Amino acid sequence: MTQALSIAFIGGGNMAAALISGLAGKFCPMENVHVVDPNESTRQAWAARGATVAAAPDEVLSRCAIWVYAVKPQVMKEVAAAGRPWLKDSLVISIAAGIRAADLARWLGSDAQPWPRVVRCMPNTPALIGQGATGLAALDGVSEADRALAQAVLEAVGSTVWVSREADLDGVTALSGSGPAYVFLFIEALIEGGKAVGLDDEQSRALALATLSGAASLAAASSEPPSVLRERVTSKGGTTAAALDVLAQANFRQAVVRAMQAAAHRAQEMGDEFGR
Numbered sequence: 001m002t003q004a005l006s007i008a009f010i011g012g013g014n015m016a017a018a019l020i021s022g023l024a025g026k027f028c029p030m031e032n033v034h035v036v037d038p039n040e041s042t043r044q045a046w047a048a049r050g051a052t053v054a055a056a057p058d059e060v061l062s063r064c065a066i067w068v069y070a071v072k073p074q075v076m077k078e079v080a081a082a083g084r085p086w087l088k089d090s091l092v093i094s095i096a097a098g099i100r101a102a103d104l105a106r107w108l109g110s111d112a113q114p115w116p117r118v119v120r121c122m123p124n125t126p127a128l129i130g131q132g133a134t135g136l137a138a139l140d141g142v143s144e145a146d147r148a149l150a151q152a153v154l155e156a157v158g159s160t161v162w163v164s165r166e167a168d169l170d171g172v173t174a175l176s177g178s179g180p181a182y183v184f185l186f187i188e189a190l191i192e193g194g195k196a197v198g199l200d201d202e203q204s205r206a207l208a209l210a211t212l213s214g215a216a217s218l219a220a221a222s223s224e225p226p227s228v229l230r231e232r233v234t235s236k237g238g239t240t241a242a243a244l245d246v247l248a249q250a251n252f253r254q255a256v257v258r259a260m261q262a263a264a265h266r267a268q269e270m271g272d273e274f275g276r
């Protein structure tokens with residue numbers, strides 16, 4: 001365990017669950033996790049797991065060394081305003097898609113903390129099993145110690161990559177933030193395909209998951225690029241070539257690139273729309 005710091009989650013939904021599951025017992029004990037969420041059943045669930053809870057920001061927040069904003073981008077501005085009176089010298093981490101660190105700092109700024117220390121990051125749901133991938137960017141002026149602290153929080157749930165330009169977090173969002181959804185869609189399609197070629201649901205699911213994780217592990221372990229690994233599967237005139245021809249005709253690769261461009265564009269739009 002790094003340090004038994006107290007950490008507050010403002011918003012106790014899906015992503016907070018993914019992060020807290022990895023953090024608790026690693027970064028800090030569950031009793032040092034404070035969850036602020038207006039939803040009663042969400043609070044009850046966190047209390048049952050040993051966290052302290054509150055329906056709205058209160059003085060407990062001032063005692064937490066780290067605040068993690070895990071609410072929807074649409075409500076970040078009003079949620080930040082509600083927390084502002086309690087921000088003394090906590091490090092602020094936001095995981096909200098699109099919301100720029102400077103906007104959050106502006107909403108949170110007060111006489112006590114005129115320019116809050118904000119690290120913006122983009123994790124993903126595999127954090128739930130300690131296999132998240134997170135991109136991070138910090139406001140100018142955030143110290144090395146604060147950067148290291150934010151990194152330690154996210155490293156408790158997976159790997160981290162810093163980007164030097166905050167705008168690149170919109171690209172991170174398009175790749176690894178939203179990425180699990182693309183992979184799940186591909187898994188769904190593999191299972192559907194397995195059934196279309198005569199396998200049952202259980203067989204299709206087992207083979208689809210093993211193929212996905214086996215291929216990903218092979219690509220990660222290999223010194224060769226994925227294109228070479230792909231060619232090695234593809235015998236001339238064989239089954240893989242027949243399949244890849246169909247995917248090429250459907251512009252699979254371009255569709256993935258266009259999908260990611262749409263995600264990055266939406267992140268920028270959300271920053272403009274909800275950051276005002």
Ligand SMILES: NC(=O)C1=CN([C@@H]2O[C@H](COP(=O)(O)OP(=O)(O)OC[C@H]3O[C@@H](n4cnc5c(N)ncnc54)[C@H](O)[C@@H]3O)[C@@H](O)[C@H]2O)C=CC1
Nearest residue numbers: 011012013014015036037039070071072073095096097123
């Ligand atoms: N779901 C994902 O895969 C990822 C989501 N994100 C970001 O994480 C953030 C949260 O997303 P999810 O956890 O998926 O959403 P969610 O809807 O599961 O959780 C949001 C939580 O915020 C709570 N909330 C609403 N108003 C509040 C308030 N005034 N004060 C405190 N809490 C309040 C809700 O009750 C809910 O529990 C979003 O900004 C999203 O962009 C980032 C990376 C991946």
Ligand SMILES: O=C(O)[C@@H]1CCC=N1
Nearest residue numbers: 097173176177178179
């Ligand atoms: O769909 C979204 O907006 C969030 C951000 C990345 C994953 N889910």
